[in-house]
Each structure stands twice: as structure tokens, then as C-alpha cells.
Amino acid sequence: MRMRKLLVALVASTIGLAGSFAVSSPAQAATKYTMHTDDSDPGGRVEFWPNGDIVRLCDIEADGWGVELTVLVLADWEVYHLSVGGNGNCKEVRASTGPLYDMVEGSTVEFYINLYKTGVCSTCHEDFSSWRNDN
Numbered sequence: 680m681r682m683r684k685l686l687v688a689l690v691a692s693t694i695g696l697a698g699s700f701a702v703s704s705p706a707q708a709a710t711k712y713t714m715h716t717d718d719s720d721p722g723g724r725v726e727f728w729p730n731g732d733i734v735r736l737c738d739i740e741a742d743g744w745g746v747e748l749t750v751l752v753l754a755d756w757e758v759y760h761l762s763v764g765g766n767g768n769c770k771e772v773r774a775s776t777g778p779l780y781d782m783v784e785g786s787t788v789e790f791y792i793n794l795y796k797t798g799v800c801s802t803c804h805e806d807f808s809s810w811r812n813d814n
Contacts, residue, residue, distance in 0.1 A: 710814070715739075716746065716794050718804035725792050729814040732774035732782045734761070736792075741766035744794040752812070754786030762795070782812045 711728050715721035723746030726735045736748045745764030751757070759779050763770045774781040782788055793805035 712808070712810045714790060714792060714806055714808045716792055716804045717806040718794065722746065722794050722804070723792055725790055727788070727790065727810055729810075729812045731814075732780060732812065733771065734773070734780070734790075735769055735771040736761045736763050737769040738763050738765055738767070744796050747793050747795050749791040751789040751791075752782045752786050753789065754783035757782075784812060784814065786812050788812050 709728075710730065711726055713724065713726050716723040720740065720742075722738065722740035722742050722744050724737045724739050725748050726737075727733070734748070734750060736746055738744075738746045745762055748761045750759050750761070757779065759772075761770050761772065772780045787809055788811070789807065789809050791805065791807050794803055
């Protein structure tokens with residue numbers, strides 16, 4: 680009887696330990712970074728998920744301005760640009776979109792976001808952030 684209780688306790692603790700690993704993995708995969716344009720009522724937003732190298736750029740305000748993004752992967756000095764305009768419109772790229780968007784794992788990635796309007800300052804309301812592609 681004592682051996683049976685010990686075996687049940689051992690199995691239960693093993694299941695509990697395995698369950699805790701299963702719970703922590705999705706949390707790590709869900710890491711997301713977000714940055715907005717640097718204006719008083721932000722008109723643009725970029726989101727970055729290291730898992731899958733997903734970058735989403737959105738115009739989030741009906742203000743007549745579009746949003747531009749420059750992405751620089753420092754490990755290989757790869758650069759790409761995205762732009763989107765029109766309130767509620769987004770553009771998304773990911774590693775599976777093509778080799779240009781497949782970032783070096785463990786590298787530092789710099790994101791430069793700003794608002795633009797034809798004939799108006801293209802660096803207005805610019806913001807910058809550095810995030811690690813450490814999935």
C-alpha cells in the first residue's frame with residue numbers, strides 16, 4: 680500500500696512538472712514588441728514577434744499621414760522598408776515571405792518608424808527601438 684501511494688505521488692508530480700513546461704513554452708513563443716510613432720496622438724504602430732520574424736506596420740489614425748518603417752538587422756546589415764497609409768490598413772511580412780525578411784536568430788534588430796505625407800518632413804514623429812530576435 681505504501682509503495683502504491685509513493686508511485687501515485689511520483690506519477691502525479693511528473694505530470695505536474697510536464698504540464699508546467701507545456702504552459703511556459705507558448706508564453707515564450709508569444710513574445711511581442713510594440714512601438715508607436717512619436718506624436719501626441721500616435722498615428723502609426725509597428726509590432727514585432729521574434730518567433731517567425733513577423734513584422735506588422737499599421738496606420739492607426741485617419742490623419743492624412745502614412746507610416747514608414749525601416750528595419751535593420753545588425754548581424755548581416757540587411758535593411759528593408761515598409762510603408763502603409765489609410766486608417767486601419769496594415770502591412771505584414773514574416774520569415775516565410777522571403778529571404779529578405781528571414782532575420783538572423785539571436786541578432787539585434789533596429790526599427791525606425793515615422794509618419795510621412797507627400798512634400799512634408801519624412802522624419803516627423805520618428806521613433807526608434809532595438810529588439811533582439813531571440814526566439
